[in-house]
Each structure stands twice: as structure tokens, then as C-alpha cells.
Amino acid sequence: MARFGLLGRKLGHSWSPLIHKCLGSTPYDLIELEPGEVEPFVREDKTWQGLNVTIPYKADAARLADEASTRVRELGVANTLVRREDGSIYAENTDVLGFGFMLDQFLRGPLALDGPEPLRGREVLVLGDGGASQAVQAALARTGADVRVISRHTEDDYSNIPGRHPNAFLVVNTTPVGMYPKCPATPLTLDDMRALHGLAGVLDVVYNPALTGICLNARRLGIPYQSGLAMLVSQALYSSELFQGRTLDRSLVASIESQIRRQTQNVILIGMPGVGKTTTGRALAHLLGRPFVDLDDAFRLEYGTGAGDYIRLHGEDAFRELETRVAADYGSRSSLVIACGGGIVTRSRNEDLLRQNGTIVLLERPLESLPKGGRPISQAKGLEQLARERMPLYRAWADVDLRCTGTASGDARAIVKMIGC
Numbered sequence: 001m002a003r004f005g006l007l008g009r010k011l012g013h014s015w016s017p018l019i020h021k022c023l024g025s026t027p028y029d030l031i032e033l034e035p036g037e038v039e040p041f042v043r044e045d046k047t048w049q050g051l052n053v054t055i056p057y058k059a060d061a062a063r064l065a066d067e068a069s070t071r072v073r074e075l076g077v078a079n080t081l082v083r084r085e086d087g088s089i090y091a092e093n094t095d096v097l098g099f100g101f102m103l104d105q106f107l108r109g110p111l112a113l114d115g116p117e118p119l120r121g122r123e124v125l126v127l128g129d130g131g132a133s134q135a136v137q138a139a140l141a142r143t144g145a146d147v148r149v150i151s152r153h154t155e156d157d158y159s160n161i162p163g164r165h166p167n168a169f170l171v172v173n174t175t176p177v178g179m180y181p182k183c184p185a186t187p188l189t190l191d192d193m194r195a196l197h198g199l200a201g202v203l204d205v206v207y208n209p210a211l212t213g214i215c216l217n218a219r220r221l222g223i224p225y226q227s228g229l230a231m232l233v234s235q236a237l238y239s240s241e242l243f244q245g246r247t248l249d250r251s252l253v254a255s256i257e258s259q260i261r262r263q264t265q266n267v268i269l270i271g272m273p274g275v276g277k278t279t280t281g282r283a284l285a286h287l288l289g290r291p292f293v294d295l296d297d298a299f300r301l302e303y304g305t306g307a308g309d310y311i312r313l314h315g316e317d318a319f320r321e322l323e324t325r326v327a328a329d330y331g332s333r334s335s336l337v338i339a340c341g342g343g344i345v346t347r348s349r350n351e352d353l354l355r356q357n358g359t360i361v362l363l364e365r366p367l368e369s370l371p372k373g374g375r376p377i378s379q380a381k382g383l384e385q386l387a388r389e390r391m392p393l394y395r396a397w398a399d400v401d402l403r404c405t406g407t408a409s410g411d412a413r414a415i416v417k418m419i420g421c
Contacts, residue, residue: 003047004243005029007038007061008054015260016052019233022256023240023248025050033057039064042081042089050243051081052236058131065091075134080239092242095135098235099205101253102226103139110224111201120144125161125168127187128175129153132205136174145170158187162195171196171214173204178212183332184356186213193217201225207232209332209356210265216352229257262421264334266358270394272387273342274370275363276404276411281339283412288421294339298326307341320347327353342386345393355397359419362398363411 004025006016011030020028031051033041038057041048042064053061058077062068065081066088072078078091107113122145126133129151140147148165150156156164177187193199193214202218207228211219218225233256241248267284269277278294285292296307303310303322311319324347330338331353338358344350354360367383395401400418405411415421 004050005031006052007031019236025240025243053079065089071096082242094235094238096138097238098231099136100139101234102230117144122169123167124170127173132174167198168196169200171202173214179206180208183209184213184352190217211356266336268354268358268360269339271363275365277339279408280411281337283408285337287412292337293330296341359399362394362401365404
């Protein structure tokens with residue numbers, strides 16, 4: 001059978017096997033090699049037919065090929081190798097093609113731009129000057145954009161970007177800032193983005209987390225944005241076409257993206273204390289076959305005491321600081337069902353920590369049906385006061401709002417229907 005795979009040094013979890021299974025380029029393996037093993041494998045191992053190549057071996061891939069595309073010759077790096085029928089090796093850079101596909105969809109869709117050079121004369125800021133930046137710049141070259149590269153290594157650095165580039169139309173992040181697990185960091189602050197008055201869109205080549213820090217900032221400002229999953233899938237499609245020697249339907253990109261999002265998005269349950277987040281969360285996790293995390297239980301495991309006892313001993317502010325650490329940990333992961341404490345919304349930072357990989361679901365029940373026992377804040381303030389303070393926040397955070405059905409299993413089924421996970 002034909003052999004395909006992803007070649008790298010430390011690969012960890014990768015979506016490439018799933019993506020290529022959907023595209024038809026299987027069997028597909030993850031191939032971890034040390035630097036000294038790369039050349040013998042590429043040149044002498046005759047079992048592989050097509051390889052994707054990731055850091056740190058993209059320059060090696062270009063060097064080891066018998067023939068390379070114009071893109072590879074210009075950039076000096078390749079992410080795709082194909083063994084031809086005569087045994088020769090061909091190198092391509094489908095990162096350029098993948099970003100080009102993502103950019104084209106973004107320009108035609110959210111920005112409603114068309115034509116052969118849709119960015120002609122418009123200033124585009126590319127954050128970072130590494131290998132990903134080179135691919136992005138190559139794709140941008142055909143759009144007529146006025147590309148400006150922002151880098152820590154040049155005079156055009158991250159200081160006073162709005163002052164130097166007040167007319168920036170598009171920002172593309174090619175740095176690893178904001179990538180899991182150091183998320184949701186951002187290379188461009190909210191204040192700087194707000195000061196770019198002509199900013200029409202934000203793109204990020206990072207795809208994990210689903211919403212990076214710069215995308216979350218764009219969302220907050222009402223600016224169209226997109227993170228890098230479309231680039232990941234579309235570059236794989238172009239690679240798979242080379243592997244299989246046939247043209248693939250471009251609609252596969254959107255369908256594979258949708259499948260990955262359904263499988264990876266966390267489902268985050270918020271709501272008043274006692275509304276049933278834990279019981280509904282357990283039922284939902286069972287229904288979906290996913291791990292369940294109650295953040296109050298996670299707090300107890302991490303700090304050796306429950307939320308109520310910690311609040312009584314150390315005060316609410318001290319508890320909230322530690323609660324945010326727990327939310328940051330689990331919010332950066334994927335494919336979980338997470339039940340939050342009722343006060344999670346009292347710290348605004350927690351919203352980004354949860355939203356970066358999740359859909360936020362608000363559970364609601366009548367106040368008179370909510371218990372107070374073992375809940376020091378509910379007892380101290382009263383449910384009516386808590387509701388006045390928190391319900392506007394719950395509703396502002398929520399992607400969907402569920403009026404509880406009366407049973408945890410009924411609520412779980414309703415959530416699946418509402419969000420399509």
C-alpha cells in the first residue's frame with residue numbers, strides 16, 4: 001500500500017492523519033526522526049510515496065529533492081515531498097497555497113473583496129519574519145498588497161505600530177505567540193488594534209487554540225477574523241492532490257474544518273449556583289463520549305480544599321485568583337465538557353480563557369428552584385442580588401441560552417441539538 005506521513009522531530013498530537021483520511025491519502029503515519037536520520041529516510045527508504053514535512057526539517061526537504069517548484073526555490077523550504085514513478089523526489093510548498101486559499105476565502109467572504117488583486121494598494125501587516133511569514137508573504141504577493149513585516153529583529157518592530165502604520169487594512173499573525181499551551185497570548189495588544197482605525201480584518205496561521213488571543217481581540221472589537229485551521233486543511237488538500245495525482249473537491253476543506261471543530265470544541269456550562277451545571281455536564285459528557293471537568297472539583301484536586309471552604313478561610317478574591325488558574329488550564333484543552341462555578345463570570349479575563357476553545361452554554365432555571373446549601377456567596381448575598389449582578393454577564397458570555405428542561409439528560413440532548421456537537 002502507498003505510504004504517506006508527516007515528518008518532523010517532535011510531533012505530539014496532530015490532526016494530519018484525520019485530515020488525510022478524509023482526503024483519501026491513507027495510510028498516513030506520524031514519523032518522528034532525529035536530524036541525522038532525515039536524509040537516509042528521505043533518500044533511501046523506498047516505502048513512502050508522499051510526505052508532509054514540518055519544523056525543523058523544511059529546509060532539509062527542499063535540499064533533498066531532485067526537483068522543486070518555483071515556490072520552493074524562492075523560499076528555500078518545502079513542506080511536501082512526492083516520490084515519482086521513476087523514483088525521483090519532487091518538493092512543493094503547499095503552505096503558500098494553503099494560506100492563499102484561506103486568504104481568498106476571507107477576502108471574498110467577510111471582507112467582500114474580489115478581483116485579481118483585491119488588496120492592491122492596501123497595507124497589510126505581517127507579524128513575524130520566520131518560515132511561516134515567508135509563505136504568507138509569497139501568497140500576499142499576488143494580491144497587490146503593500147506588505148509590511150513587523151519583527152522584533154528589525155527597526156519595524158512592535159513598538160508604536162499604530163503610529164507607524166495608521167492605515168493598516170489587514171493584520172496577519174505568523175508568530176507562535178498565542179499557540180497552545182501559552183494561550184490566549186497575543187502579539188498585538190487590544191489597545192493597538194483599537195488604534196488601527198482602518199483595520200478591516202485579522203488572520204492568524206495558528207490553529208490551536210481555535211481562537212487565539214489576537215482573534216479574541218478582533219472579536220471584541222467587531223473586526224472580522226479567522227484562525228489557521230482553514231490553512232492547515234487546505235495545505236493538506238494541495239499536498240494530498242500531489243500524493244494521489246488527482247484533483248480534489250475544494251468543498252472538502254470546509255467539511256473537514258467543521259468536523260474538526262465539532263470534535264475539538266469544549267462545551268462550557270455557566271449559570272447561577274445550583275442551576276445544575278454539574279449534573280447536566282456529566283450527562284452531556286456521557287452522551288458525547290467526552291471527559292467531564294467540574295472546575296470546582298478541579299480546584300479541590302489542585303489546592304486541597306473545596307471552593308466554599310477556601311472562600312470562608314481566605315476570602316472570595318483569593319479564591320477567584322486561583323479559580324482563574326484552573327480555568328486557564330482546562331480552557332486551553334480540547335474536547336471537554338466543562339462545568340464552571342457560578343462566579344466564573346465575575347472575572348472578565350475568564351471569558352477568553354474559556355472561549356478560546358469552547359462554546360459557552362448558559363443554563364437557566366427559576367430562582368426559587370435554586371438551592372443555597374453549602375454555597376457561602378449565595379447565602380451571604382441572596383440569590384436575587386446574585387442574579388442582578390451576574391445574569392447580565394452570563395447572557396453576554398453565552399453563545400446559546402438553555403431554559404432547563406427538568407432533567408439532566410433532557411438538558412444534555414437539548415444542548416447537542418442547539419450547538420451541533
